[in-house]
Amino acid sequence: GDVAFFQRLMPGRVVTGEEEVKPFNVDWLKSVRGCSQLVLKPQTTAEVSEVLRYCHERNLAVNPQGGNTGLVGGSVPVFDEIILSTALMDRIISFDKVSGILVCQAGCVLERLNEYLEEQGFIMPLDLGAKGSCHIGGNVATNAGGLRLLRYGSLRGTVLGLEVVLADGSALDCLGSLRKDNTGYDLKQLFIGSEGTLGVITAVSILCPQKPKAVNLAFLGCQSFAKVLETFTTCRAMLGEILSAYEFMDEKCMQLVESHLKLSNPVTDSPFYVLIETSGSNSTHDEEKLNNFLEQAMASGLVTDGTVATDDKKIKVLWSLRERITEALTHDGYVYKYDLSLPVGKLYDLVTDMRARLGHSAKNVVGYGHLGDGNLHLNITAESYSHSLLDAIEPFVYEWTASCSGSISAEHGLGFKKKQFIQYSKPHEAVVLMQRLKAMLDPRGILNPYKTLPWAP
Numbered sequence: 270g271d272v273a274f275f276q277r278l279m280p281g282r283v284v285t286g287e288e289e290v291k292p293f294n295v296d297w298l299k300s301v302r303g304c305s306q307l308v309l310k311p312q313t314t315a316e317v318s319e320v321l322r323y324c325h326e327r328n329l330a331v332n333p334q335g336g337n338t339g340l341v342g343g344s345v346p347v348f349d350e351i352i353l354s355t356a357l358m359d360r361i362i363s364f365d366k367v368s369g370i371l372v373c374q375a376g377c378v379l380e381r382l383n384e385y386l387e388e389q390g391f392i393m394p395l396d397l398g399a400k401g402s403c404h405i406g407g408n409v410a411t412n413a414g415g416l417r418l419l420r421y422g423s424l425r426g427t428v429l430g431l432e433v434v435l436a437d438g439s440a441l442d443c444l445g446s447l448r449k450d451n452t453g454y455d456l457k458q459l460f461i462g463s464e465g466t467l468g469v470i471t472a473v474s475i476l477c478p479q480k481p482k483a484v485n486l487a488f489l490g491c492q493s494f495a496k497v498l499e500t501f502t503t504c505r506a507m508l509g510e511i512l513s514a515y516e517f518m519d520e521k522c523m524q525l526v527e528s529h530l531k532l533s534n535p536v537t538d539s540p541f542y543v544l545i546e547t548s549g550s551n552s553t554h555d556e557e558k559l560n561n562f563l564e565q566a567m568a569s570g571l572v573t574d575g576t577v578a579t580d581d582k583k584i585k586v587l588w589s590l591r592e593r594i595t596e597a598l599t600h601d602g603y604v605y606k607y608d609l610s611l612p613v614g615k616l617y618d619l620v621t622d623m624r625a626r627l628g629h630s631a632k633n634v635v636g637y638g639h640l641g642d643g644n645l646h647l648n649i650t651a652e653s654y655s656h657s658l659l660d661a662i663e664p665f666v667y668e669w670t671a672s673c674s675g676s677i678s679a680e681h682g683l684g685f686k687k688k689q690f691i692q693y694s695k696p697h698e699a700v701v702l703m704q705r706l707k708a709m710l711d712p713r714g715i716l717n718p719y720k721t722l723p724w725a726p
């Protein structure tokens with residue numbers, strides 16, 4: 270009966286075959302697997318409304334899914350939830366060249382949007398390694414950070430409006446395109462980062478910056494983490510408004526991208542590497558600033574070797590060293606992933622402590638991330654999953670993070686894998702209020718159940 274209803278609603282866009290459904294059941298990391306038997310591919314908000322109205326009435330659980338690149342097991346079912354995929358909701362609704370405001374459906378792939386905007390002299394305000402697959406709706410649902418946050422800020426600032434279908438099927442039109450609007454509570458913020466648990470995002474209005482005329486990239490080697498930090502303060506002071514990214518990776522990361530992906534290290538082997546991007550409007554001016562900074566960094570011994578790219582091709586090659594670390598890690602064995610916000614000065618201490626703690630029981634313990642945002646990606650690999658190794662890592666990693674008032678999830682969200690650790694970063698009263706909001710917006714608990722929040726008794 271249920272399948273027949275959906276087939277009538279969206280003929281040809283209901284997937285039921287075991288083989289066809291399989292990829293929707295497994296996450297990008299291949300670390301969690303659901304057993305859904307039904308994938309729905311709506312094209313319009315009205316169809317999403319019809320689906321949720323029906324599921325609400327019939328008490329059927331629904332798992333919203335975008336590009337399925339999420340890293341915390343939030344994008345795939347735990348049991349047999351119906352998968353609601355935004356894959357066919359990929360229409361650009363409007364773009365205003367004066368304001369830079371883009372309005373589009375939630376299933377638009379981030380990279381496609383960026384290409385569309387580049388033709389008009391603009392770019393998306395966010396960029397991440399998964400850009401070729403992730404959807405803008407998924408980005409908003411996870412409040413994705415990524416590589417441009419340092420410059421353009423978080424989605425909480427750049428998303429101007431959202432259209433959301435609530436659990437009972439009613440559509441909430443908050444798809445405004447205003448920079449300033451203080452009329453009542455800012456409801457869209459509730460859905461940004463809600464990981465599909467409060468509503469299905471169907472359309473997004475987002476403020477996009479002009480495409481910078483001049484982009485330069487420097488890839489540098491540093492001899493210690495203290496020097497990585499000092500290089501950051503120096504470059505912030507000397508590059509000012511043109512600094513658009515400051516990323517770091519340790520030597521283990523470099524070894525992994527070299528051995529698993531056959532990328533080559535463009536500089537002399539060093540314990541740490543930093544990637545500095547500048548984006549501005551005047552190439553002569555930007556290059557002069559960057560060169561002055563590099564001269565000073567070299568002369569004072571902050572940096573021991575480096576290379577600079579100004580052309581698109583070399584820029585892409587250098588960026589891939591950093592962007593493809595996540596991919597390289599998956600070739601190294603089973604990966605225990607942690608995405609932490611920490612006071613920037615202490616960021617690498619956790620990697621060092623973890624390495625000492627685990628000794629030979631781990632294959633590799635690596636650290637990299639968005640240093641400019643105080644965001645560490647700590648990854649531990651082993652030949653295969655081991656419960657005793659997990660016990661050695663957790664809750665130690667969360668206690669360590671809580672002891673310096675950090676966040677146990679800087680940008681990936683809590684999903685299925687981290688939801689039971691929320692108390693390390695949020696007080697009890699905050700979790701209870703979140704549970705009350707969830708109960709109000711989704712009283713039957715049909716939207717992405719078993720995710721983000723611990724179970725409310």
Ligand SMILES: Cc1cc2nc3c(=O)[nH]c(=O)nc-3n(C[C@H](O)[C@H](O)[C@H](O)COP(=O)(O)OP(=O)(O)OC[C@H]3O[C@@H](n4cnc5c(N)ncnc54)[C@H](O)[C@@H]3O)c2cc1C
Nearest residue numbers: 335336337338339343344398404406407408413414465470
């Ligand atoms: C190689 C790689 C690099 C990455 N780099 C970064 C990074 O730099 N920064 C970062 O923040 N993340 C990063 N990620 C994590 C991930 O890509 C992002 O979280 C991304 O934003 C998820 O988008 P998606 O469309 O794939 O969503 P999915 O994985 O499909 O879903 C993620 C969550 O959002 C929910 N969801 C999806 N679409 C909707 C919708 N329309 N309405 C409501 N809920 C929805 C899902 O239910 C799920 O809980 C990376 C992942 C990979 C694989």
